Amino acid sequence: MRQQAARKFAETRPETRRERVDVTIVMPCLNEAQCLPHCIMNAREALRRIESEYGLAGEIVIADNGSTDGSQMLSTGLGARVVDVSERGYGAALIGGAEAARGKYILMGDADGSYDFTDGVAMIGELERGAELCMGSRFKGGISPGAMPWKNRYIGNPVLTGILNLFFRAGISDAHSGLRAIRKDSFVGLGLSGAGMEFASEMVIKAALKRLRIAETPVKLLPDLRDRAPHLRPWRDGWRHLRYLFMLSPTWVFGVPGLAAFCAGMTILAVALLRSLGLTGPTPFGESWIVVGALLSSVGHMAGLMAVASHLYGVRAGYRLPKSWLRAGQRLLTLESCVIAGLALMTGSMAAMAAIAVYWGAGSFAALPSILPVALAGVAGTIGLQTLFGGFLLAVIGGNEASFVPAAAD
Numbered sequence: 001m002r003q004q005a006a007r008k009f010a011e012t013r014p015e016t017r018r019e020r021v022d023v024t025i026v027m028p029c030l031n032e033a034q035c036l037p038h039c040i041m042n043a044r045e046a047l048r049r050i051e052s053e054y055g056l057a058g059e060i061v062i063a064d065n066g067s068t069d070g071s072q073m074l075s076t077g078l079g080a081r082v083v084d085v086s087e088r089g090y091g092a093a094l095i096g097g098a099e100a101a102r103g104k105y106i107l108m109g110d111a112d113g114s115y116d117f118t119d120g121v122a123m124i125g126e127l128e129r130g131a132e133l134c135m136g137s138r139f140k141g142g143i144s145p146g147a148m149p150w151k152n153r154y155i156g157n158p159v160l161t162g163i164l165n166l167f168f169r170a171g172i173s174d175a176h177s178g179l180r181a182i183r184k185d186s187f188v189g190l191g192l193s194g195a196g197m198e199f200a201s202e203m204v205i206k207a208a209l210k211r212l213r214i215a216e217t218p219v220k221l222l223p224d225l226r227d228r229a230p231h232l233r234p235w236r237d238g239w240r241h242l243r244y245l246f247m248l249s250p251t252w253v254f255g256v257p258g259l260a261a262f263c264a265g266m267t268i269l270a271v272a273l274l275r276s277l278g279l280t281g282p283t284p285f286g287e288s289w290i291v292v293g294a295l296l297s298s299v300g301h302m303a304g305l306m307a308v309a310s311h312l313y314g315v316r317a318g319y320r321l322p323k324s325w326l327r328a329g330q331r332l333l334t335l336e337s338c339v340i341a342g343l344a345l346m347t348g349s350m351a352a353m354a355a356i357a358v359y360w361g362a363g364s365f366a367a368l369p370s371i372l373p374v375a376l377a378g379v380a381g382t383i384g385l386q387t388l389f390g391g392f393l394l395a396v397i398g399g400n401e402a403s404f405v406p407a408a409a410d
Contacts, residue, residue: 338391
């Protein structure tokens with residue numbers, strides 16, 4: 001039966017009738033011999049409809065991740081092109097398959113029967129109308145009973161998609177759909193590298209960061225056809241998605257907490273200073289709060305440096321566009337500026353410490369009336385040293401150049 005099906009599809013596959021390929025359907029595969037006949041037949045029907053509606057020829061690529069059940073020979077017999085991907089992982093397989101794709105459009109879907117590839121016809125239509133990435137939404141298209149565990153449907157996917165939209169403003173309802181379409185040149189431009197399930201988030205995040213035009217169409221999620229457990233591990237893979245969201249969002253992991261800490265710390269120190277000068281009445285910030293304020297100010301400044309460093313790394317790596325404040329402050333964002341500012345703060349700190357020591361000695365080294373002067377001098381010195389070191393770190397990240405912002409950001 002399989003041999004007859006193989007001959008039938010081999011005779012009718014588009015690549016035997018024409019050399020031109022416009023659409024490549026890519027399926028990651030690891031021991032999917034049970035599901036491949038159905039999936040390839042379904043993909044053939046999708047390509048037939050794509051050709052009928054848009055005049056686009058297609059091919060099917062099976063990105064095999066080391067199957068031992070004969071998936072490779074079965075796929076070839078059914079008319080698909082097999083690409084061997086040695087690096088293991090869902091993302092690695094899709095990246096390998098997409099890199100080998102001959103079409104200008106790539107339609108990605110799992111090889112377990114959980115997606116109907118004919119839902120991808122509308123996605124190719126969105127690419128034809130100018131979209132660069134089209135996501136399939138299972139929440140808009142319908143989830144069949146038993147197709148998705150309740151914790152994924154009501155907790156994992158909504159939470160992770162919500163965080164992704166908050167951090168990166170992608171504006172989609174389903175960030176982890178396995179059926180998606182993307183232009184080949186856009187795929188190459190994203191420089192994707194996630195080998196595991198986090199690849200699904202990485203594609204959307206980097207597309208949003210590069211401000212690609214993202215569309216969304218409804219797709220159905222069906223119970224898969226396997227008689228074994230899926231490769232997906234909800235808790236492990238959910239954590240991998242979540243950590244990836246934070247790794248690619250320096251604004252939220254470093255910038256927002258850092259700014260909040262710095263502002264809170266400086267507010268405490270400012271209020272304490274005004275009280276010591278007699279400019280305000282009693283305040284809730286006593287001597288212990290001064291220590292807290294100094295700590296928050298120093299930590300907040302360090303987190304801010306880490307946010308800038310992470311953002312500049314993304315700009316240099318090509319998956320992030322520079323923010324407007326980078327362009328506006330380009331002349332100040334240099335190693336020389338950091339060195340000058342750092343040394344100035346450190347010099348001021350040492351001068352203040354010397355003055356405090358003289359005052360302390362004049363009082364026979366009795367306890368100082370307040371720790372505020374020491375705390376302020378210490379914060380200035382700490383921030384100065386961090387600025388100095390941070391400047392060299394930013395220069396290293398920037399390719400050992402004194403100007404942190406790349407010329408392409410002009």
